[in-house]
Amino acid sequence: MKKSATILCLILLARLAVSGQDSLDCRLVGTCDTPGNACGIAVENSFAYLADLESGLRVINVSNPQSPYEAGYHDTPGRAMRLAMSGSYAYVADWNSGLRIINVSNPQSPYEAGYHSTSSYVYGVVVSGSYAYLANSTAGLRIVNVSNPQSPQEVGYCDTPGDAQSVALRDTLAFVADFDAGLRIISISNPQSPYEVGFYDTPGFARGVAVSGDYVYVADQVEGLRIIIVSNPRSPYEAGYYDTPGWAWGLAVSGNHVYVADYHEGLRVVRVSNPQSPVEVGFYDTPGNARGVAVSGDLAYVADDTAGLRIIEYYGAGVEEAMSDERGTWNPGPTIVRGALVLPEARSERREARGELLDIGGRKVLDLRPGPNDVSRLAPGVYFMGEGSGVRGQGSGKMQKVIVQR
Numbered sequence: 303m304k305k306s307a308t309i310l311c312l313i314l315l316a317r318l319a320v321s322g323q324d325s326l327d328c329r330l331v332g333t334c335d336t337p338g339n340a341c342g343i344a345v346e347n348s349f350a351y352l353a354d355l356e357s358g359l360r361v362i363n364v365s366n367p368q369s370p371y372e373a374g375y376h377d378t379p380g381r382a383m384r385l386a387m388s389g390s391y392a393y394v395a396d397w398n399s400g401l402r403i404i405n406v407s408n409p410q411s412p413y414e415a416g417y418h419s420t421s422s423y424v425y426g427v428v429v430s431g432s433y434a435y436l437a438n439s440t441a442g443l444r445i446v447n448v449s450n451p452q453s454p455q456e457v458g459y460c461d462t463p464g465d466a467q468s469v470a471l472r473d474t475l476a477f478v479a480d481f482d483a484g485l486r487i488i489s490i491s492n493p494q495s496p497y498e499v500g501f502y503d504t505p506g507f508a509r510g511v512a513v514s515g516d517y518v519y520v521a522d523q524v525e526g527l528r529i530i531i532v533s534n535p536r537s538p539y540e541a542g543y544y545d546t547p548g549w550a551w552g553l554a555v556s557g558n559h560v561y562v563a564d565y566h567e568g569l570r571v572v573r574v575s576n577p578q579s580p581v582e583v584g585f586y587d588t589p590g591n592a593r594g595v596a597v598s599g600d601l602a603y604v605a606d607d608t609a610g611l612r613i614i615e616y617y618g619a620g621v622e623e624a625m626s627d628e629r630g631t632w633n634p635g636p637t638i639v640r641g642a643l644v645l646p647e648a649r650s651e652r653r654e655a656r657g658e659l660l661d662i663g664g665r666k667v668l669d670l671r672p673g674p675n676d677v678s679r680l681a682p683g684v685y686f687m688g689e690g691s692g693v694r695g696q697g698s699g700k701m702q703k704v705i706v707q708r
Contacts, residue, residue: 327584327618328571329684331601334370336360336610342384342395342426342552342594343605349373349409350596350603350611351392353382359394359402361409367601367613376412378402384468384594388429391415391451395424401436403451418446418454426468426479433457433493435476437466443478443486445493460496462486468552470513475499475535477518479508485520487535502538504528510552510563517541517577519560521550527562529577544580546570552605556597559583559616563592569604571616586614600662617662617684640707642674643687659704660686680706 338357343350348365358378364370380399385392390407400419406412418434426437432449442462448454464483469476474491484503490496505528510521516533526545532538548567553560558575564585569592571584590608597603604612645657657670659677662684668675670687685704 324568324587325585328569328586328614328616330586330612331615332364332366332368332370332613333609334362334372334611336372338382339607340593340605340610341382341607343596343603343611344385344387344392345596345598345603346387349406351385351387351406352605352611353385353394353594354610355381355383355607358382359385359392359404359406359412361406361412362611363409364603364613370611370613374406374408374410374412376404376414378404378414383424384426386427386429386434391448393427393429393434393448395427395436397423397425400424401427401434401446401454403448403454405451415451416454418456420444425466428469428471430471433490435469435471435490437469437478439465439467442466442480443469443476443488443496445490445496447493458492458494458496460488460498462488462498464508467509468511470511470518472513475532477511477513477532479511479520481507481509484508485511485518485530485538487532487538489535500532500534500536500538502530502540504530504540510550512553512555512560514555517574519553519555519574521553521562523549523551526550527553527560527572527580529574529580531577541577542574542580544572544582546572546582551592552594554595554597554602561595561597561602561616563595563604565591565593568592568606569595569602569612569614571602571618584616584618586612588612615662639677639704641676641678643670643677643704643706644674645670645672645687658688660688662686677706682706 338354342353350362352360359376361374363373378396380396384395392404394402396402403416405415422441423439434446436444438444443460445458462480464480468479476488478486480486487500504522506525507523512519518530520528528543529541546564548564552563560572562570564570568587573583574580588606590606594605602614659668687702
């Protein structure tokens with residue numbers, strides 16, 4: 303199934319209407335190209351682990367997000383699709399070569415500790431305790447005991463009706479993105495005898511899945527982000543959706559935001575604080591096709607199939623601009639400054655003309671006084687200017703976005 307030519311034309315026209323804008327409340331922090339086609343990603347401590355299709359597992363040092371670099375790699379025999387991290391091991395869904403278990407205790411020299419062959423293609427994997435749960439294409443969900451990484455053994459399976467692409471866990475349930483068969487909910491309370499307890503047939507092709515509380519978020523390729531309520535796993539239902547402009551491929555949840563790897567439309571950030579009415583609040587158009595995303599702290603790590611790793615900061619989740627008490631509307635575009643930020647004099651003798659400059663996390667970086675304020679020592683990027691202590695709820699609270707440039 304493909305979106306119609308009409309819809310694609312409308313998307314192109316919409317993008318032209320914003321004058322070629324390729325980002326909204328997101329900025330590129332760092333990049334690291336990979337030799338293959340980055341598809342899946344996981345982040346742990348100071349490293350990003352990429353499933354790089356024909357180039358296997360790539361280990362990227364991201365201790366300095368502005369200058370990531372490859373620390374090591376292991377070329378798996380198949381095509382590395384996705385991966386999961388647990389302890390000192392990377393569990394790689396290696397397509398036609400099953401599950402590969404890579405020891406990454408020394409990131410400079412990762413090596414294969416063991417593997418498990420499967421009857422069908424492995425697209426996704428998640429690990430919990432002693433078990434790895436595989437999204438095994440036409441063979442459904444496979445459960446592998448990995449307590450001994452050198453000798454993993456399959457202990458149970460549940461054959462799904464579709465083409466299992468990825469899997470997420472919550473308590474004793476596995477949630478499988480089953481391509482044309484939508485979301486399948488499987489009881490794994492007994493790993494030797496998993497069974498389906500419920501399902502929800504999404505309108506498109508379910509490729510990615512993540513769970514948070516009673517909500518399951520599905521990346522549904524041509525139909526975007528679907529939000530499914532699973533408080534009763536036997537009767538799941540859709541709470542809301544957001545049709546992203548591209549092909550939703552993968553996703554990650556962080557707080558009230560879902561980060562969607564939207565293939566040819568890059569990274570999309572969707573606020574889901576109201577699941578019935580999700581709204582896009584940011585995006586960054588990566589050079590190629592965004593196929594996977596992981597979130598750590600304030601940063602999204604995107605696996606782009608032609609551009610490798612892209613580290614992107616969504617700053618809209620930090621301090622938000624307040625509404626103007628004069629116009630009743632949001633403040634207009636940001637103030638762009640180089641070298642000095644000028645704070646105007648107070649318009650009233652009863653108001654002290656002072657302010658604070660905050661970073662995107664809401665931390666004060668500079669006290670502001672009337673006249674020019676030296677910002678040359680600050681790192682380039684996005685900040686927010688507030689009126690005095692009002693930014694902490696004691697004053698007017700008006701905010702203005704400031705972009706510091708060199």
